[in-house]
Amino acid sequence: xxxxxxxxxxxxxxxxxSMTLQCAQDMNHNSMYWxxxxxxxxxxxxxxxxxxxxxxxxxxxxxxxxxxxxxxEFSLRLESAAPSQTSVYFCASSEDRVYSPLxxxxxxxxxxx
Amino acid sequence: xxxxxQPISMDSYEGQEVNITCSHNNIATNDxxxxxxxxxxxxxxxxxxxxxxxxTNEVAxxxxxxxxxxxxxxxxxxxxxxxxxxxxxVVRRGSARQLTFGSGTQLTVLP
Numbered sequence: 001x002x003x004x005x006x007x008x009x010x011x012x013x014x015x016x017x018s019m020t021l022q023c024a025q026d027m028n029h030n031s032m033y034w035x036x037x038x039x040x041x042x043x044x045x046x047x048x049x050x051x052x053x054x055x056x057x058x059x060x061x062x063x064x065x066x067x068x069x070x071x072x073e074f075s076l077r078l079e080s081a082a083p084s085q086t087s088v089y090f091c092a093s094s095e096d097r098v099y100s101p102l103x104x105x106x107x108x109x110x111x112x113x
Numbered sequence: 114x115x116x117x118x119q120p121i122s123m124d125s126y127e128g129q130e131v132n133i134t135c136s137h138n139n140i141a142t143n144d145x146x147x148x149x150x151x152x153x154x155x156x157x158x159x160x161x162x163x164x165x166x167x168x169t170n171e172v173a174x175x176x177x178x179x180x181x182x183x184x185x186x187x188x189x190x191x192x193x194x195x196x197x198x199x200x201x202x203v204v205r206r207g208s209a210r211q212l213t214f215g216s217g218t219q220l221t222v223l224p
Contacts, residue, residue: 004156035214042200043157043214090156099145099204102212104156 002026004105006091012111013081021076021108023091031094032074033058033102034066036087043090049074081112115139115203122219131188133218135201138182146177146184149200151217157200161186188220196222 007022025032030051035043045058047066055066063085065077074093078085088109092102118136125131137146145164149157161168163175163184174187188195198217 040216042216045212092156099147099162099206101147101159101162102149102157104158106155 004091004093004103006089006105006108008108009106010109012113013078014113015082017081018077018079019081020078021089021091021110022073023075023105024073025091025093025103026072027093027095027103028071029093029103030071030096031100032068033092033094034064034074034076035090035092036060036085037090037107038087046076046089078110081110083112086110086112115141115144117201117203117213117215119199119201119215119218121216122221124221124223125191126223127192128190131191131195131220131222133186133188133199133201133220134183135186136183137201137203140181140203141205143206144181145204146175146181147202147204148173148175148186149202149214151198151200157214160199162204191220191222193222193224196220 004025032049034046037043044060046064049055049068052071067075088107090104090107092104094100094102115137147162148160150160151157161173161175165177168175176185198219200214200217
């Protein structure tokens with residue numbers, strides 16, 4: 001049982017380049033999330049998807065787009081990467097039950113130069 | 114959502130019991146208290162969740178006093194592998210998108 005799988009694990013981009021971070025879960029969860037983690041700032045929610053076909057902005061959505069491709073997959077796209085987007089990105093999923101805990105992947109470490 | 118306050122760091126020795134206290138003065142009636150653990154280069158992992166009094170599982174215990182303005186995560190007989198960052202969160206019904214992970218508590222277990 002893989003849980004939440006993120007690819008790639010590491011990525012280096014030049015300013016202005018684009019890329020898509022992939023996330024897939026095999027737990028049949030409806031809700032999926034993208035967070036970023038910066039030193040000393042904890043995790044901040046970028047986007048959230050309550051179900052296939054729906055997405056909502058989180059705390060820090062600027063500069064990002066998301067796609068809920070199907071129930072399993074939720075991708076995060078950087079159209080024009082900036083150094084301020086250097087961070088570790090985590091994908092998570094959860095059941096629909098009230099107060100369900102989040103299940104996280106192991107992250108993608110992104111560096112924008 | 115209720116803001117949480119927890120120590121930035123704690124040190125302990127192997128075999129000791131560790132208690133990490135979290136303050137959440139503005140907790141609301143429908144809020145639950147949840148703790149996550151994060152190892153380096155990994156995503157956070159759910160440890161335990163509770164509403165009041167005491168909750169225990171195979172990993173930890175969670176103590177919540179009657180006024181619910183604070184909570185204490187208790188890790189019995191820690192080992193080196195318990196070195197991690199521990200996050201205290203207040204979770205409100207239907208507000209998954211508003212979960213706030215603060216900076217957490219860095220627990221270092223020494224030999």
